[in-house]
Amino acid sequence: MQKYMLIMRGTDETNAAMMARIDEMMASTRQFIEEMVQAGVYVAAEGLDDPGQGAVVHFGAGAPVVTDGPYGETRELFGGYFTVEVASRQEAVEWAKRVPAVPGSKIEVRRVPGEDEVPQESGKFVKERESTGRI
Template identity: 55%
Template sequence: MAKYMLIMRPTDESFANFANTDFAEIMDAMGKFNDELIRAGVLLAAEGLDDANEGVVVDFTGETPVVTDGPYGETKELFAGYYILDVASKQEAVEWAKRAPLTAGSKTEIRRVTTIDEFPQDNQWIQKERAWRELTGQL
């Protein structure tokens, strides 16, 4: 099994479609989808994100970090929420993403979540993180 993150990337078109859809319908469709993920035993986490206009950006392109009010880019660069699934393959993650009840114009980026085991185990920081994960029940 491997963890995959499904990153929801709305577009201007999907924002417009979302605005024209009854919120109760959206909640019902997402609730049913989430229930399927739970019953299949693959859902580890799922969260939506607040409006990008409410965020801030810490930009490291200069000598010192600069903080500005969000959003940091065009709509096509933003994401609105995510799922983390524990599935057997990237293809299984793709199949779940294709079933998500998203509005027309939406896109979903799928990326594997790396594990602590992929880093050098003799590194002191990896050892400290592993100890913390064990202490908090995350390993």
């Protein structure tokens, strides 16, 4: 089994369309999560707050620069995710096709590599993780 993130991506317009029918969207999302649970593929799901409440930290040659939302230069916004554990990329895509979404939205399907696939920094990183249980 492999984990995949189904990443909800939208625009200001799709977010507004979703908010206009928020009760329906939430009911559809609860039903979708229940279907994933019953199928045994559900791992996690979370949505994000309004982008206007966030910030972006830009890294360049100098000190990081913080920009408060909303982000006028952004074409697509990351709105939340579902994580599923399935047998294949194609099965993850099939679940992504079922995500409740408004026209113009996108669902990006990305595999979550297992811990044994992530390059490890020798020594310090591994010891820190083992001693704290955190990365």
